[in-house]
Amino acid sequence: MSIKSWLNLVSAITRLPGIGPKMAERLALYLLRHPGETDRFLNVLNTAREKLAYCPQCGDFVETDGSPALCHRCQDPDRGNEQICVVEEVGDLQALERSRAFHGKYHVLGGVLSALDGVGPEDLRINVLIKRVKEQSVREVILATNPTAEGETTATYLAEILRPMGVSVTRLAYGLPSGSAIQYADEFTLAQAVEGRRHFN
Ligand SMILES: [Zn+2]
Numbered sequence: 001m002s003i004k005s006w007l008n009l010v011s012a013i014t015r016l017p018g019i020g021p022k023m024a025e026r027l028a029l030y031l032l033r034h035p036g037e038t039d040r041f042l043n044v045l046n047t048a049r050e051k052l053a054y055c056p057q058c059g060d061f062v063e064t065d066g067s068p069a070l071c072h073r074c075q076d077p078d079r080g081n082e083q084i085c086v087v088e089e090v091g092d093l094q095a096l097e098r099s100r101a102f103h104g105k106y107h108v109l110g111g112v113l114s115a116l117d118g119v120g121p122e123d124l125r126i127n128v129l130i131k132r133v134k135e136q137s138v139r140e141v142i143l144a145t146n147p148t149a150e151g152e153t154t155a156t157y158l159a160e161i162l163r164p165m166g167v168s169v170t171r172l173a174y175g176l177p178s179g180s181a182i183q184y185a186d187e188f189t190l191a192q193a194v195e196g197r198r199h200f201n
Pocket residue numbers: 055056057058059060070071072073074
């Protein structure tokens with residue numbers, strides 16, 4: 001293997017979120033030294049890319065045979081349409097589900113507004129959310145974006161659009177320390193955050 005291929009590999013891994021150059025080198029070495037493990041990983045990744053799609057309504061993952069279908073939560077008659085909990089990413093949805101504090105429907109934005117990263121409203125699933133609030137009997141939208149600067153900006157932006165639509169807009173009560181991620185919060189803290197949610201202003 002030429003050094004160029006090595007550098008290309010490390011640089012490709014560095015482009016993954018949260019991976020610095022040191023970690024990228026460690027991963028590259030590991031992948032090269034464990035071909036069996038690497039093959040298994042590539043297989044699982046390819047299968048996931050083939051089989052997983054996004055639910056056209058909430059944006060969660062859904063296992064698909066090619067045709068777009070609603071996920072099991074969106075189809076669940078025991079989950080009313082009255083409450084929608086808006087989260088940044090699928091991982092946040094899964095963490096809130098583990099807390100068992102929320103029994104309504106979800107909406108995954110697919111990120112947060114960020115001038116720095118060039119993410120505008122049109123890059124997020126905001127239009128689908130507005131459509132849901134307009135067309136379904138939604139009474140409350142819980143803004144469960146992370147307590148980061150971008151998460152707060154996104155929540156404020158959404159609240160300004162949603163409030164005039166006559167829907168109650170609430171925000172999670174953060175026993176969560178400021179800046180911490182919903183995805184990694186423990187179940188008890190998350191359940192309390194949902195329980196103590198407040199009107200968002
Ligand atoms: Zn869904």
